[in-house]
Amino acid sequence: MNKVAALLALALAAFILVACGGDDSDTTPTGGGETTQEAETDGQENAGGGAEGGGAGATLSFEADPEGALAYTATEATAKAGKVTVEFDNPQSLTHDVAIEDSSGKEVGATELIADSSDSTTVNLKPGTYTFFCSVPGHREAGMEGTLTVE
Ligand SMILES: [Cu+2]
Incomplete structure (x- = not known):
């Protein structure tokens, strides 16, 4: 035992x-x-x-609020590092654009200022946190901005 x-x-x-x-x-x-x-x-x-090389690169799509508010339809976006196509659709008669700046406030790209139209641009993004916003004076302050995270 x-x-x-x-x-x-x-x-x-x-x-x-x-x-x-x-x-x-x-x-x-x-x-x-x-x-x-x-x-x-x-x-x-x-x-x-x-x-x-940006050929089959990612596409980021932004849209201004269809109801006419000083806002995009999203306040957050994510993308993979590299060349990214930024598409912007503005259904409003008010002029808007999508500008992107890095965490130091340096602008890395922007679409044209457009109204009732759409435009696109290509930006080369490194990993980090960016802000996308409308460069029309007052619009960003009114809420036309968001955070873009690049991984
Ligand atoms: Cu605007």
């Missing part, structure tokens, strides 16, 4: 060790793996952007 009890205790101890070890080894490699995957993904994205 003593032997059996000892074996059971050993088995239990081994199980606990394995379980704990399993958790540890799960946690550590997963964390490291994620870091590696992120690095690899970034590399692939960069490589992909370079290979695509």
Whole structure:
């Protein structure tokens, strides 16, 4: 009986060790793996952007509020780094555009100022947070802006 009890205790101890070890080894490699995957993904994205060269690049579509408000239909947008086509549809008779500036306030691109029309432009975006807004005086302040996240 003593032997059996000892074996059971050993088995239990081994199980606990394995379980704990399993958790540890799960946690550590997963964390490291994620870091590696992120690095690899970034590399692939960069490589992909370079290979695509903007040909099959992403398109960002913006629209001024069809009801006539000083707003776009979205206040958030996301895009992948690289060449991005910015499309803007303005159904209003009021003139608007879509300008994009980086986090330092430097404008990286803008569509034409248009009314009851649409326009598009191409911008080269690096990963980061940008602001898109209407450059007509007062419109941005009135709410015609949003955040563009580039990954
Ligand atoms: Cu405007």
